[in-house]
Amino acid sequence: MKASLVREEYTKITQQELPACKPSLSPLAVVSLFTIIGAAFIPIGYACLRASQQVVEASVRYDDVCLPGGSHKEQEQTLLQTNGSGSACTVTVAVTRRMSAPVFLYYELDDFYQNHRRYVTSRSDAQLRGSSVSAASLHKSCDPQTLLTGSTNAAIEPCGLVAWSYFNDTFQVTLDGAAVILDDSHIAWKTDVNKRFPAAPAAFVNTVPELRGGGTISGPIKADEHFVVWMRTAALRNFRKLWGRINTDIPPGANVTVLIQNRYNTYRFGGKKKVVLSTASWLGGANPFLGIAYFGVGGASLAFALAFVMLTWLTPRQPGDSTQLSWNKNR
Incomplete structure (x- = not known):
């Protein structure tokens, strides 16, 4: 006996035709995002460390x-x-x-x-x-x-x-x-x-x-x-x-x-x-971890922003030029 073939109902889900969003960030958007995160997190980290240091134990x-x-x-x-x-x-x-x-x-x-x-x-x-x-x-x-x-x-x-x-x-x-x-x-x-x-x-x-x-x-x-x-x-x-x-x-x-x-x-x-x-302070007891974590994330974000600036604006790659790609250099 031949196995019966069941035809699957056509839907956008089964055919993977649902609308999708695939953001493509420009270098300016990436640098701006990292800079905003760094500028926001470092002051918060300072405030948290300051509050922790004010606690007396x-x-x-x-x-x-x-x-x-x-x-x-x-x-x-x-x-x-x-x-x-x-x-x-x-x-x-x-x-x-x-x-x-x-x-x-x-x-x-x-x-x-x-x-x-x-x-x-x-x-x-x-x-x-x-x-x-x-x-x-x-x-x-x-x-x-x-x-x-x-x-x-x-x-x-x-x-x-x-x-x-x-x-x-x-x-x-x-x-x-x-x-x-x-x-x-x-x-x-x-x-x-x-x-x-x-x-x-x-x-x-x-x-x-x-x-x-x-x-x-x-x-x-x-x-x-x-x-x-x-x-x-x-x-x-x-x-x-x-x-x-x-x-x-x-x-x-x-x-x-x-x-x-x-x-x-x-x-x-x-x-x-x-x-x-x-x-106690407005943040509770003495615990510098939260302030250090905010400082770490903020500092890393500013470092990434600086790295993107150096890679995109100081050493820009011309459109269509693939000579700077690492995989092409090794050929």
């Missing part, structure tokens, strides 16, 4: 000084045995430039992989919203931290590795010997507080000392914005999270002392902890 590491006596192993065991009380210590933050209010207080963790796939997925957003969730669903979402140790019925609330490892160090600040109020209101995203965490879970305490995280939560989660901030996981292994604001100017050379209750056991995985004081 001061930080100090405290996990290596906020420890009881003894060897490193004894210090770690002491933290595990204090059942959450930790060890109190004070650190001094050196402020060399004036810090205008508001001054933001951050805690910074190094070598903590909040971006690990299993860590990020170990949570139940439905539970945090206050929805009714079955035990099977909780076990699937929050594995491996679903049930309290030694219990087959009591579910952790909220469950999951992210909530279970809740950062529980605390900070108090004095400025030249006088106590400073740390404003911790509105430190979390409004959408997180109102949409993602409206539930009122039962208070939970980390009963497994080896994990040394998971502070106590009482009442509605939205009332504990430190927890809401912690639950928004970081993209990198080194990150900082907002703890509060100081609504007082800090003059240069001021004696800023931070009283820390050191509970969070980063010694188990070799992590580091810092406390950071920082101001």
Whole structure:
């Protein structure tokens, strides 16, 4: 049998006859475009770098000084045995430039992989919203931290590795010997507080000392914005999270002392902890990358514009003359 031939319907799509636009830019248009991009991006890069340089930061590491006596192993065991009380210590933050209010207080963790796939997925957003969730669903979402140790019925609330490892160090600040109020209101995203965490879970305490995280939560989660901030996981292994604001100017050379209750056991995985004081600009915190990127693109565009000028106007090629083509020279 002969195969039947199916004649395809004639359309502009099947015959590729749709109207097309193929711009052919003149050398003047190319030079003008690169020049405009360079002239626009370089001032923007300067403004971004200027804003980043105006941000004042001061930080100090405290996990290596906020420890009881003894060897490193004894210090770690002491933290595990204090059942959450930790060890109190004070650190001094050196402020060399004036810090205008508001001054933001951050805690910074190094070598903590909040971006690990299993860590990020170990949570139940439905539970945090206050929805009714079955035990099977909780076990699937929050594995491996679903049930309290030694219990087959009591579910952790909220469950999951992210909530279970809740950062529980605390900070108090004095400025030249006088106590400073740390404003911790509105430190979390409004959408997180109102949409993602409206539930009122039962208070939970980390009963497994080896994990040394998971502070106590009482009442509605939205009332504990430190927890809401912690639950928004970081993209990198080194990150900082907002703890509060100081609504007082800090003059240069001021004696800023931070009283820390050191509970969070980063010694188990070799992590580091810092406390950071920082101001902010219209662009946010100190980050020169955006300004450098604008400078790089603007400078490259001006360089391309200059190269096109040299190739087209300083050494022009006559129409129809192919002697300057590289492929023709090699023949």
